[in-house]
Amino acid sequence: MAGRACLLLRGPPLPSVGVYAERPFPGLACVWRRTTSSTAVGRVVPDGCTDIIYSAGTGEVFVAGPDTVGHVTRSRPGELFGVRFGPGVGPPAFGVPAVELRDQRVPLSELWGPSARLEDALGAAADPCSVLASAALARLRETPPDPVVGVIASSSGSVGDLAWSLGLSSRQLHRRSLAAFGYGPKVLHRVLRFDRAVKLAWRGVPFADIAHRTGYADQAHLSREVRELAGVPLGQLIRP
Structure with missing residues (x-):
């Protein structure tokens, strides 16, 4: 490549x-x-x-x-x-x-x-x-997508529980997730949660509400994740 x-x-x-x-x-x-x-x-x-x-x-x-x-x-x-x-x-x-x-x-x-x-x-x-x-x-x-894509992306439980529900080992799940998404399941869920949070922020939802609605422990947790994934604070990311 x-x-x-x-x-x-x-x-x-x-x-x-x-x-x-x-x-x-x-x-x-x-x-x-x-x-x-x-x-x-x-x-x-x-x-x-x-x-x-x-x-x-x-x-x-x-x-x-x-x-x-x-x-x-x-x-x-x-x-x-x-x-x-x-x-x-x-x-x-x-x-x-x-x-x-x-x-x-x-x-x-x-x-x-x-x-x-x-x-x-x-x-x-x-x-x-x-x-x-x-x-x-x-x-x-x-060449259609892997049939487990939707299940992996929508899962909110542990990787072990997800693998068990799909009849896969954790290692098999990780390989199929890398092939389909480019990330392992944990990173994928982190990215998708971040994406949901950013979309809510663009709509003007208060940051504390975003943290609650997207499953972050609190607003500070949301802030740390945004800085790590985006490189800037959430307010700066959406600033006109």
Whole structure:
């Protein structure tokens, strides 16, 4: 697997950075579009997802793997179009375990082979998101996700109890979790809880309420986790 090729913004931008919009798409977490009028600096934080991202300005198509920590990114003016796979869903479509994509930005051609036809279709499309989504869903039909993905992601119990409920050893569970999500079960649940907390914070929910609703011991626990995963305090992370 190649090293990180570039870093691309995903998720809601600061209001001064540009316009970001998501829309639902059957079989995917969402499709999205970002328009940026000037060079922008933002922060990507872990959410457990993988994206395919198309840059209309350069014609490049990249895969953004699951992140483990937040990092600052810089994007050029222009439009980005993306499709987002929910946690554990995307890696089978790429033909590699999620752990090999963790914290990586990889040209799609390294995973799918020559992509000139897809790039031509994207360049000519009125809606590049639909082109990306069709290609992604075609791959998923050929190689669907591990059937235990939903159970692992939604579990709130201990790893031992989860493994027992699936008829797996803890070691087998860890391997399948790395392949599907890029993380072991404990890290996955930590990332998904953090993601839920950040989404509530964007909606204006008080931090103490967020801690209670997402299962943190208290607000101090929430603050420590956000600093460790995002690199900045929660208030700074969502600050306009």
